[in-house]
Amino acid sequence: MNYARMVIEKEAPEEYGYDRIRFNLSESSIADQKLSDMGLSLPDLTLFYGEHRGDRELRALVAAQDDGLSPDDVLVTAGAAGALFIISTALLSERDHLAVVRPNYATNIETPRAIGCAISYIDLDFDDGFAVDVERVAAGLRPNTKLISVTCPHNPTGTTMG
Known part of the structure; x- marks a missing residue:
């Protein structure tokens, strides 16, 4: 596969630099932040890779929204781009x-x-x-x-x- 980047990606704030943008009225991403900048202190927070299909309890909550679904029918992704990639590669x-x-x-x-x-x-x-x-x-x-x-x-x- 040959992935060609679109102009909008090349001009993304992450590439252009958030500090160079005075008014950002349409971009959905935000500059990197620290939890402490938001007044959060989570000293016992454990960071780990996680389950490939998403946390089982979260998948169970999502599945409970529709009759006939089980947690095994649900896939949780870490953002829309990953989900959209899966859709395209699965269907096309x-x-x-x-x-x-x-x-x-x-x-x-x-x-x-x-x-x-x-x-x-x-x-x-x-x-x-x-x-x-x-x-x-x-x-x-x-x-x-x-x-x-x-x-x-x-x-x-x-x-x-x-």
Whole structure:
């Protein structure tokens, strides 16, 4: 696989430097912080690698939200990027097609691209209030479309769908 970084990743605050950004109105990450800076003191905190699928008690709480699920049906990830990577690599192959409403998260574009998946883009338009046009999405589908990627609430515009 050949992962190509998107421009938005290269311009991320982590790379550009938080100290160089005066007003950050759209980025979802934050500068590194210490627990003591937030008034927290956790002297007995044990840090460890953890369970690969997530803490069993947490998975049980999540599973309890839906009848018929068990903790073994739940996978907890350490962030959205890991979960999105798992979704793409589990559902898509080089024989499949993906329709992406964009802008979208880099992981939802670059992971399928690295797999060799065909991708069609449905670009949102500022002049239309970044509204998703269902007919345009439908027109972007192919017989081998396996996944349609839409973010909601949409990042970075904040728009939502009814």
